[in-house]
Every structure is written in structure tokens, then in C-alpha cells.
Amino acid sequence: MREISKFNIAHYRKGIVLIEIQSLIPEKFINLMWKNNIYIKNIKKKSITTMTMEINLKDYYNIKNIAQKTGTKIKIIKRRGILFLIIKLKKRITLVTGIILFIGIIYYLSTFIWSIEITSDKGLPPYIIRQQLKNYGIKPGINKSKVNIYKIEEELMKNNDSIMWIKVRIEGSKLAVKTIERKSPPNIVKEDSPCNLVANKDGKVLRIYTTLGTPVVKIGDDVKKGQILVKGEQGQESATYSVAAGGYVICRTLYEDTETVNINSIKKQRTGKKIQNYYIRLGGKKLYFKKNDNKFNNYDKIEESKFMLTKETYFEVKEISVKGDVQKIVKDTEDKLYKKICSNLDKSINILDKVVTYEQGDSCKVKVQVIAEENIAVQDKIENIDKEN
Numbered sequence: 001m002r003e004i005s006k007f008n009i010a011h012y013r014k015g016i017v018l019i020e021i022q023s024l025i026p027e028k029f030i031n032l033m034w035k036n037n038i039y040i041k042n043i044k045k046k047s048i049t050t051m052t053m054e055i056n057l058k059d060y061y062n063i064k065n066i067a068q069k070t071g072t073k074i075k076i077i078k079r080r081g082i083l084f085l086i087i088k089l090k091k092r093i094t095l096v097t098g099i100i101l102f103i104g105i106i107y108y109l110s111t112f113i114w115s116i117e118i119t120s121d122k123g124l125p126p127y128i129i130r131q132q133l134k135n136y137g138i139k140p141g142i143n144k145s146k147v148n149i150y151k152i153e154e155e156l157m158k159n160n161d162s163i164m165w166i167k168v169r170i171e172g173s174k175l176a177v178k179t180i181e182r183k184s185p186p187n188i189v190k191e192d193s194p195c196n197l198v199a200n201k202d203g204k205v206l207r208i209y210t211t212l213g214t215p216v217v218k219i220g221d222d223v224k225k226g227q228i229l230v231k232g233e234q235g236q237e238s239a240t241y242s243v244a245a246g247g248y249v250i251c252r253t254l255y256e257d258t259e260t261v262n263i264n265s266i267k268k269q270r271t272g273k274k275i276q277n278y279y280i281r282l283g284g285k286k287l288y289f290k291k292n293d294n295k296f297n298n299y300d301k302i303e304e305s306k307f308m309l310t311k312e313t314y315f316e317v318k319e320i321s322v323k324g325d326v327q328k329i330v331k332d333t334e335d336k337l338y339k340k341i342c343s344n345l346d347k348s349i350n351i352l353d354k355v356v357t358y359e360q361g362d363s364c365k366v367k368v369q370v371i372a373e374e375n376i377a378v379q380d381k382i383e384n385i386d387k388e389n
Helices: 006-011 026-035 057-070 082-091 093-109 126-135 149-159 326-343
Strands: 016-022 040-045 050-056 073-080 115-119 163-171 174-181 195-199 203-212 228-231 233-236 239-242 246-262 264-282 285-290 299-306 309-323 350-360 363-375 377-381
Touching (some): 016 026, 016 057, 026 040, 026 050, 026 057, 050 057, 057 073, 126 174, 149 163, 203 228, 228 246, 228 377, 246 377
Antiparallel strands (some): 040 050, 163 174, 195 228, 195 377, 203 246, 233 239, 246 363, 264 285, 264 309, 299 309, 350 363
16 A cells, blocks of 8 residues: 655544554564554454554554564555545546536536427428527527526417417427417318118118108118118108208117037047157257157157257157037137127117027037117218109
8 A cells, every 4th residue: 555645644633544564573563552652443363473453544653663663564454534535535636626517517508498399280380480489589598597488388379370279398408399280170061962861781670760851661660771761852742852861760780690619629638658869969960869769640749958968758649539518618609709799889889689599510500699779871862863853
């Protein structure tokens, strides 16, 4: 360890030094230290001639004099105390000063806004908002303390009629501006061309509601896909006129799906017979230490490797027929088909009932029918109405 200068000791008297002494009679050295009122603690004996101990820094040079008289070698192992921290800081003053300056500069720069990010719709160009912000004095390099985000939001909304909503926030060293353009509601074009209401699927009529047009079916009728339900005309027989038929025709509809499932399944079962081979792989080829001929027609093969040695085991298996539970097969298939049907139905469709049937033979054919009610009426434009009249 480096020597501690007298200059440092003269100016800083506090500090602890861990020293190692080497002497033929270390006890004599310690006795002389006690006689000279030198404080010692944590004395540890490493060998017959070597000891370690802690002393106060102010007694270091007194100990050196005693060491010269007794022929003792002293080695500083460890130093601690505020003195040594100050010495290190003085030696690294440039580094410490640089770190402090760097932190100070970063902190100072973080108090400014260095970029402006504007997010807006296509009809509201960011350039326009950026120019308005410049008019308010908001531009890169401005101090954050001079930015009132709520006042900016108010001014932009006030001076720009095309803005429906705006949000201004400071994110780190960035000013983020998000806007949504004010849009006029779309013009709804009313379809009033003459048309009929026809069925878009088969069903049985449950209820009829019309706003325009003349119903041509009644409750309880069975209707087919494409059949006219409400005719696009009104008035007396002698004086009718065409209209765009409107309303609802609620019918009972049917959705179904089927699936054929095997009742018995084939399961592989080990017979208890097996053969084992051992090999190592060299240059992509197998070098067998033990190899038996595999005469099994059906087998399971398992390979286990340990270091370079690989063990392969062949287990003879036979196929056996396992009789299934018909009720469980039907129930599982029913749930599967029902979920499949329901997943394809519109949310407006009201499910009334479910009917499950199955036919059992070598296999089991399961049919699931879902009974629902829904509006099946859709508009079908009447073409060449003038020619018909």
C-alpha cells in the first residue's frame, strides 16, 4: 500500500488504518505501543511472526519509530475514514466536477421543450397547427415553465373551427399535440324505390309487422326462400300505387347439422415383449455395440441418450378394439354441433329449442336441430314497374 504523507496526517487526524506487522517477537512491538499510549484494537495473529491490528491514523508515525527500534516490518492493508474519502475526492476532483456539470447540464436541458409532435386527421394538416403554435410563441427551445397546456388547448379550439377535440401534453422534452377533426354527419339517402319484401330463407310465419306495403302471407303459413311476403303496393284494387315495402316478418326457422362418429375405437396396447439395442453415432452413422433383429409387426420405439451412448428400445404392441359409451359419444357430439351452429347465428336471432336425434349401427349418426325465430324479410327491388302497369 502507498505511504500516507505527513501533510495529510497533519491536516486530518481522524481515520483508521489496518496494518500487518512482521517481527521475530511481535509481542515486544505491541508492548512498546501500549507503553507509548497507542490505541490498538482487533488484534489477530496470523502466524508466530505475523499479526494484524487496527490503529488510529494519528499514531501511524509513532508506530514507525517503534518499528525501526524493534526491526519490525509494517504493511498497510486497509484504510477507512472520512480522511481517505476526502483524499480520493481531491485526486479525482476533475472527474467529480465533470459528473456534477454533466448532471447539471442534463437537468437544465430537461427544463426545455426540444420537439413538437402533432397527431391529426388527414383533413387537418399538422402544418396549420404548428403555425398557430408559433403565433402563440410555442416552438422548440421554449422553457417548460412558460407553457400552459390548458391555455394552448383553449386557444387552438377557439381559433380553429375544424378541431372537435384536442389534447396537449408535455412528455419529457417533447410537446405532444393530438387533435380530432370536426366532421359533418353523413347525409342519409332514403331508399324509396318500389320494392317487395321477400323471404331470405324457409320458415313458418309467427308475426307480421308492416310499415308500407300489403302482406300476402298470414300467421301459420309455411314460406319458401324467395317467396314474396309483403307486396310493394297500396290502395284499392281499382287504384293501387307502388311503394317501398317495409316491416318485419318474424318466422320460425330451422338450423341443423349432422356428424357420424365411430362407436368403437382402436387402441394400441403393449404385450410386454421388448428388445434393446445400444450404439454410438460416428460421422453420421450408427455404430452398434448390441443389436437385435426387430421382428415385431407393430411396435413403439423409444431412444434414450446418455453422453455418446444411445439406447433404443422396441416395445411390441397389439391393436385392440375398445367399445365406446354411446350416450357419452352422443352428448359430446351434440355439444360440439350445437356450439358450431350457434357460432354462425346472428345475435338478433332468438333460439327457441334444440332437438337431438341419432341413429346407431356400426357408427353413430348424430343430428342436432336448432329451432329459432327471426326476421326473414328482405327488400327486393321491383324492376320495370311502369311496364307492368
